[in-house]
Amino acid sequence: MGQTHRDKIIVQEADFDVAAEYQRLAGDATIGAVVMFVGRVRDINPQPDLVSLHLEHYPAMTERALHKIVAQAHERWPLDAVTIIHRVGSMGPAEQIVLVxxxxxxxxxxxxxxxxIMxxxxxxAPFWxxxxxxxxATWVEAKDSDQAAQLRWER
Structure with missing residues (x-):
C-alpha cells in the first residue's frame, strides 16, 4: 500500500493547530473515523520543578524513520491518511509535543x-x-514499558 498523498509528516519547532489538522481531513466523506493523539510535556518528577523538555534529532534520519513507520501502518490497516507532527527544541510543561x-x-x-504509530x-524515531x-539537566532514557508496548505488534 505505502503512503498516500494525504499523509503529512513534519518535524518542526513551532507549535501545531490540532483543529486545523483535523479539518484538513474532515471534509473527505470517505473517511469514517479520525483518531487523534496529542502528546504533551508533563512534569513526572516528584517535585513540580520541570522548566523544559528539550528534544533534539538528526533531521534526515528522523524523517526516514517517521516515513517508514507510516508506511508500515499503511501495510497493516486500510488508512486514508496519517498525520504526524513532532516538535523539537525546548518546550515547557503542558506544551504539545506530538500530534498523530x-x-x-x-x-x-x-x-x-x-x-x-505511537x-x-x-x-x-531518533529523538533525544x-x-x-x-x-x-538530564537525558531521558528509553522506558522498558515503551519497548514492551511495541513488542505486542510483533506477535
Missing part, C-alpha cells in the same frame, strides 16, 4: 493504527530528550 492523526473508513483501523514512534529542572 489516523484516518480510515473504519474506526478500529484508525484506533489500532494510531496506537501502533508505540513505534516512541522506540524507533533532555529534561531541564530547576536543579539539573
Amino acid at each position: 492523526l489516523t484516518a480510515s473508513a473504519h474506526r478500529v483501523a484508525a484506533y489500532d493504527a494510531n496506537i501502533y 508505540d513505534y514512534l516512541k522506540n524507533d 530528550k533532555k529534561e531541564v529542572t530547576l536543579h539539573q
Whole structure:
C-alpha cells in the first residue's frame, strides 16, 4: 500500500493547530473515523520543578524513520491518511509535543493504527530528550514499558 498523498509528516519547532489538522481531513466523506493523539510535556518528577523538555534529532534520519513507520501502518490497516507532527527544541510543561492523526473508513483501523504509530514512534524515531529542572539537566532514557508496548505488534 505505502503512503498516500494525504499523509503529512513534519518535524518542526513551532507549535501545531490540532483543529486545523483535523479539518484538513474532515471534509473527505470517505473517511469514517479520525483518531487523534496529542502528546504533551508533563512534569513526572516528584517535585513540580520541570522548566523544559528539550528534544533534539538528526533531521534526515528522523524523517526516514517517521516515513517508514507510516508506511508500515499503511501495510497493516486500510488508512486514508496519517498525520504526524513532532516538535523539537525546548518546550515547557503542558506544551504539545506530538500530534498523530489516523484516518480510515473504519474506526478500529484508525484506533489500532494510531496506537501502533505511537508505540513505534516512541522506540524507533531518533529523538533525544533532555529534561531541564530547576536543579539539573538530564537525558531521558528509553522506558522498558515503551519497548514492551511495541513488542505486542510483533506477535
